Amino acid sequence: MLEITIVLMVVYIIVKFTEKMVEAMIAYLNYQNEHLVETRIPNAKTIAAMEETDAGVNLHRFNTIEEMIHELETIKPQVVE
Secondary structure: OHHHHHHHHHHHHHHHHHHHHHHHHHHHHHHHHHOOOOOOOOOHHHHHHHOEOOOOOEHHHOOOHHHHHHHHHHOOOOOOO
């Protein structure tokens, strides 16, 4: 009878511990959902300002991707000697 009591006590402790862990995880997930970290996704103009083409065109002066593509398509290739 003592062994059964000990086993039941251990099972009870494990169940209570698991319940507390689940409650803590739910609270953590709720906190994360309420306090989302805002990440800034760079737009095309920002990306263009960070890069330069092989032709040496500084892309930060373009407001739209279309302007940038048009300029890149009209660049005459430079001959490297």
